[in-house]
Amino acid sequence: MTTTPxxxxxxxxxxxxxxxxxxxxxxxxLQQLLAFASLLLIVLFFSLASEHxxxxxxxxxxxxxxxxxxxxxxxxxxxxxxxxxxxxIGTGMVLCGVMTGVFLTYWGWxxxxxxxxxxxxxxxxxxxNGVNVSIxxxxxxxxxxxxxxxxxxxxxxxxxxxxxxxPNHPDFANIMNLSIIPGGRFPLGVAIFIVMIVVAAVLxxxxxxxxxxFSIGSNExxxxxxxxxxxxxxxxxYTLSGLFVGLAGVLSASRLSSAQPTGxxxxxLEAIAAVVIGGTSxxxxxxxxxxxxxxxxxxxxxxxxxxxxxxxxxxxxxxVGCVILVAVYLDMLRRRRSGx
Numbered sequence: 406m407t408t409t410p411x412x413x414x415x416x417x418x419x420x421x422x423x424x425x426x427x428x429x430x431x432x433x434x435l436q437q438l439l440a441f442a443s444l445l446l447i448v449l450f451f452s453l454a455s456e457h458x459x460x461x462x463x464x465x466x467x468x469x470x471x472x473x474x475x476x477x478x479x480x481x482x483x484x485x486x487x488x489x490x491x492x493x494i495g496t497g498m499v500l501c502g503v504m505t506g507v508f509l510t511y512w513g514w515x516x517x518x519x520x521x522x523x524x525x526x527x528x529x530x531x532x533x534n535g536v537n538v539s540i541x542x543x544x545x546x547x548x549x550x551x552x553x554x555x556x557x558x559x560x561x562x563x564x565x566x567x568x569x570x571x572p573n574h575p576d577f578a579n580i581m582n583l584s585i586i587p588g589g590r591f592p593l594g595v596a597i598f599i600v601m602i603v604v605a606a607v608l609x610x611x612x613x614x615x616x617x618x619f620s621i622g623s624n625e626x627x628x629x630x631x632x633x634x635x636x637x638x639x640x641x642x643y644t645l646s647g648l649f650v651g652l653a654g655v656l657s658a659s660r661l662s663s664a665q666p667t668g669x670x671x672x673x674l675e676a677i678a679a680v681v682i683g684g685t686s687x688x689x690x691x692x693x694x695x696x697x698x699x700x701x702x703x704x705x706x707x708x709x710x711x712x713x714x715x716x717x718x719x720x721x722x723x724x725v726g727c728v729i730l731v732a733v734y735l736d737m738l739r740r741r742r743s744g745x
Contacts, residue, residue, distance in 0.1 A: 436708065437695060466709060473657050477673070480653075482697045483605075484545075485685050492553045498657060498669055499665065499666065506658065508523065539636040560667075579593065592703070601649070606694040620633070673706050681736050
């Protein structure tokens with residue numbers, strides 16, 4: 406019995422495909438390992454540079470700071486894996502915080518309703534971004550840049566350029582700041598962040614949302630030809646990212662015990678940098694939640710450590726900008742080496 410060339414080539418092709426998949430997995434694991442090693446080195450450096458760095462109170466402060474940026478990064482991980490980008494997450498978070506103030510202070514809603522309303526409002530922002538990108542065909546950079554400016558303006562208009570406090574809901578601050586360890590200090594907001602890490606990891610690795618996100622980011626045209634409604638799933642993914650933005654807005658307002666209508670710009674860059682540092686490619690198709698969390702911790706440790714050793718604010722911005730440049734450059738190197 407003779408063997409045809411096609412009978413030989415099919416197993417060979419399958420084996421080569423499996424080999425490429427294993428190689429990509431090894432590269433992703435190596436990237437996460439390198440990111441984690443970088444985190445340990447940064448922690449070691451600041452621990453030696455200042456005796457005030459490696460203390461319980463400061464470590465809790467780092468986790469608290471990483472919670473807000475990390476929450477934004479979790480949501481935008483899905484968007485970046487599809488090959489998109491979302492520049493509106495920073496000011497969108499501020500707008501969701503302002504809407505929390507509107508719901509609780511101006512309209513007198515109970516806390517649970519105000520929190521749900523703010524999270525859903527974040528989903529609405531993401532939905533609009535998804536429609537602009539998928540239905541109108543706007544480039545993600547332009548669509549979300551416009552939303553960034555709209556959100557920043559609406560925050561000032563709705564709040565009247567002044568902070569909104571929560572005099573009728575003093576317990577609102579507990580969402581972020583209440584310690585869940587009796588006699589210790591472990592904020593509830595950090596626990597919420599950990600829960601959302603698990604939720605995001607399950608969504609990305611165990612559900613069709615994650616599977617389709619990777620597929621769209623790897624080859625959008627082939628995914629569309631396979632019969633998948635790419636437009637609809639892009640809208641779903643941007644909306645999902647918006648829900649994380651809404652929750653980040655609630656946590657930020659709770660942390661400050663007020664809704665601050667200013668600020669937010671720059672947080673999107675820190676969140677995107679955290680995602681890229683963790684191994685997610687800006688060109689789409691690759692990424693992980695664990696890597697994103699490591700990246701968020703790196704950004705939080707860097708910012709906190711520079712402040713601890715009394716580096717001026719302007720030089721802190723320079724350092725963060727350099728980290729973003731390095732993260733993007735390393736992403737480019739990864740893509741070149743992988744041949745994609």
